[in-house]
Amino acid sequence: MRHVNGMRGSAVAVIAASAALAMAGCQPGGGGVDSGDGGVTPSGAVSSAVSSATPGAPKPSSSASRPASSAPASSARPSSVPAPGGAAATCSAAGLKATARQAAVRPAGTGTGAAVVEFTNVSGRTCVLKGHPTVAGAGNGSPEMNVPLTAKPAGAAASVKVAPGGKAWVKLTFVQVQGEADGYCVSGSAPVVYPTMVVRLPGSGAHQVALDDGQFAECDDTVTVTAVSAVRPS
Numbered sequence: 001m002r003h004v005n006g007m008r009g010s011a012v013a014v015i016a017a018s019a020a021l022a023m024a025g026c027q028p029g030g031g032g033v034d035s036g037d038g039g040v041t042p043s044g045a046v047s048s049a050v051s052s053a054t055p056g057a058p059k060p061s062s063s064a065s066r067p068a069s070s071a072p073a074s075s076a077r078p079s080s081v082p083a084p085g086g087a088a089a090t091c092s093a094a095g096l097k098a099t100a101r102q103a104a105v106r107p108a109g110t111g112t113g114a115a116v117v118e119f120t121n122v123s124g125r126t127c128v129l130k131g132h133p134t135v136a137g138a139g140n141g142s143p144e145m146n147v148p149l150t151a152k153p154a155g156a157a158a159s160v161k162v163a164p165g166g167k168a169w170v171k172l173t174f175v176q177v178q179g180e181a182d183g184y185c186v187s188g189s190a191p192v193v194y195p196t197m198v199v200r201l202p203g204s205g206a207h208q209v210a211l212d213d214g215q216f217a218e219c220d221d222t223v224t225v226t227a228v229s230a231v232r233p234s
Helices: 002-025 043-053
Strands: 096-102 114-121 127-129 134-138 146-148 150-154 160-162 167-175 192-194 196-201 205-209 216-226
Touching: 096 196, 096 205, 114 196, 114 205, 134 192, 134 216, 160 167, 167 196
Parallel strands: 150 216
Antiparallel strands: 096 114, 114 167, 127 160, 134 146, 134 196, 167 216, 192 216, 196 205
8 A cells, every 4th residue: 555655656746847847848938039139039930940949840831930022112103203214203293382473475465364383393303294284263262162274285295304493384374354444355254363273284283373463364264285394484
């Protein structure tokens, strides 16, 4: 009876010792392991290293040990970043500042006649403008209350490369108001006055501009527009 009890006591001691060793070997160490150089290796990399050093342990899937691949750069290229091959990208709306003034050369009459709109590249990169603008009169100066004008393109369009701080221009020539006081339109329609105009460039957004002196007075809601030019029109 004492022999059996002795065997049982020995077995219990062996089991307890084995359990203590197993617990010491499997004690968790938190979300990462000290890499030895002051950095911490992510926990995903630790699981891979442990499984490779333990015979018979399941190998981690390739999706868990590899970072997700990023999308190709060409699928989400910002307009302000140069295109491949060193070609300049189209100017973004945020990279342009637009101003307007009455043109020196304009049809005879008492309205605005014509206006020159100047676009300044305020970004830090060279970009490109091209094409004829569309124009809308902004009622009460509010872009959401605009009235699209019939735009008649004049001249051929060509790409204009604008360096940081550089400028490009378009000219808007309106159907002129005639006469004094409220004036009149040759067509018989009533003259219209807009506090501001919304000028939209192809690929480069819409820009609300006001004249440096006065408002836009025109007839027939029709305007002749030049293409973007590197030469300031008169």
